[in-house]
Every structure is written in C-alpha cells, then in structure tokens.
C-alpha cells in the first residue's frame with residue numbers, strides 16, 4: 001500500500017474522531033471524549049482502508065507460470081513488456097478476477113484459460129494507465145456461442161458480445177478465445193470492455209469517461225469523420241464502427257491493440273488519439289506471430 005492510500009482515510013477518520021471526541025468531552029468528561037474519539041478514529045480507518053487491504057491481499061497472490069506462458073503466446077503487449085510492466089499486468093489480472101464474477105451459461109465450463117482470457121482484457125486496457133480502476137462488481141456471463149438480442153443461441157444469432165450499463169457483460173466463450181489467438185482486429189473482450197469504460201449514467205456515448213475534458217471537442221470531430229469513412233468502406237475499420245460513436249470507439253480499440261501498425265498507416269489521427277488515451281504504443285503486428293512472438297523471444301532473451 002502506498003502512503004497516499006492511507007492519507008485520505010486517516011484524515012477523514014481523524015476529523016470525525018476530533019469532532020465526536022470534542023462533543024463527548026464537552027457533554028461528559030475529557031477522558032471519555034478522548035476514548036470515544038480514539039474508537040471513532042480506528043473504526044473510520046478500518047472502514048476506509050478495507051478496500052485497499054483487500055487489494056493488497058489480492059495482488060500478493062501467486063501468479064501461475066502456466067498463465068504467464070499463455071499470456072506470452074496470446075498477448076503481444078505482455079510478451080513485449082519489461083518485467084515491471086508484466087508484473088503490473090499480472091496484478092491487474094488478479095484484481096479483475098477478484099472484482100468480476102465469471103460464470104458459464106448453457107453448459108459452458110469456466111476454466112482457468114477462459115477466466116484469464118477475460119481478465120487479460122483489463123490488463124491490456126490499463127497497461128499504460130495504472131491509475132485507472134478495474135471496473136468493479138462486473139458480472140460476466142459466458143455463452144457457448146453467438147447469441148441474438150434475446151440471448152438465444154439460434155443459428156442466425158450473430159452477437160459475440162454485449163455489455164449492459166448496469167447489468168452483465170455477455171460474451172461468447174469461443175469468441176473470447178479466438179479473439180486472442182489471431183491479431184486480426186477482432187477481440188470481443190477488448191470491444192466490450194471499451195463499452196464498459198465508455199458507460200456513464202446515460203449509457204455508452206463514445207466519449208470514454210477518462211477522456212481529458214480538453215480533448216472532448218477534438219475527439220467528437222474525429223469520431224464523426226471516422227464514422228463517415230467507415231460507412232463508405234474507407235480505411236480499415238469494419239463498417240459496424242459506423243453504427244454510432246460508442247461502436248466506433250469499441251471497434252477502434254480492438255484495431256489499436258490488435259493491428260496498431262495498420263491502424264496507424266490508415267488512420268494516423270485516430271491512432272495518435274488512442275495512443276494518448278491509453279498512454280501506450282502497442283508493438284506492431286508485423287513483429288508478432290501466433291504461438292510466440294518475435295518480440296517475446298527477443299525480450300525474454302534480454303530479461304534472462
């Protein structure tokens with residue numbers, strides 16, 4: 001726990017303790033006021049630090065080597081990272097696994113790989129932004145395949161994922177795994193998490209909550225331009241990005257992390273905006289290959 005984690009809970013508890021202690025001291029006697037104040041301080045501190053203590057416990061859990069091997073094979077950002085970056089990623093994964101309930105529906109068995117494949121999305125999106133919080137209390141439901149808007153897995157269903165502002169995030173389990181297998185610009189975990197980061201009380205509007213307020217106007221202009229291009233089939237964003245600003249942001253996020261070089265070549269402004277937003281420049285896809293990237297080999301040699 002950092003000193004800054006202690007400061008605010010301690011300050012509020014001390015203020016409450018002084019206030020209550022002074023009141024009791026005035027009505028009864030000074031010693032009683034001091035005693036009650038001390039109890040209020042300790043109770044306030046315990047409540048204020050509960051979440052932080054929990055987090056400290058969670059991130060100290062061991063991270064299995066098999067998970068590291070999976071991440072090296074499937075997540076280029078992790079494979080290319082320094083030891084410190086990788087450790088931070090692992091802590092984010094542990095926090096996400098603690099914060100989210102991940103359940104299978106219609107016979108889907110949720111094993112460690114599926115859990116890791118979901119939580120890895122948080123690791124990627126918070127890679128350059130460790131100050132952002134993992135969205136808390138999310139329920140993730142994993143379906144056996146694509147589903148329709150009534151959550152039916154009929155043959156004509158074509159949703160791989162769906163995120164609700166207050167409700168669960170629904171994902172097709174096969175799409176979760178295939179999203180990490182290829183760097184093809186499709187990754188349903190990153191797509192739906194982009195929506196989750198985009199949610200505010202009015203829903204998803206393509207204006208992520210963490211966007212710098214000074215960048216809002218420029219971002220809106222950029223989104224309008226890119227939606228027009230997607231609608232006309234220009235550039236590399238699939239036409240679904242033209243649906244609305246929220247889908248533009250989600251589709252662009254997938255491309256940014258999966259095929260950054262291609263996005264930078266065809267949409268330089270959008271690439272720069274996302275690089276500033278996520279505070280990262282992902283490794284070019286030309287340097288990646290399925291089943292263990294060049295970057296991973298180069299970095300693991302350097303780290304050894």
Ligand SMILES: [Zn+2]
Pocket residue numbers: 191195246247250
């Ligand atoms: Zn979407």
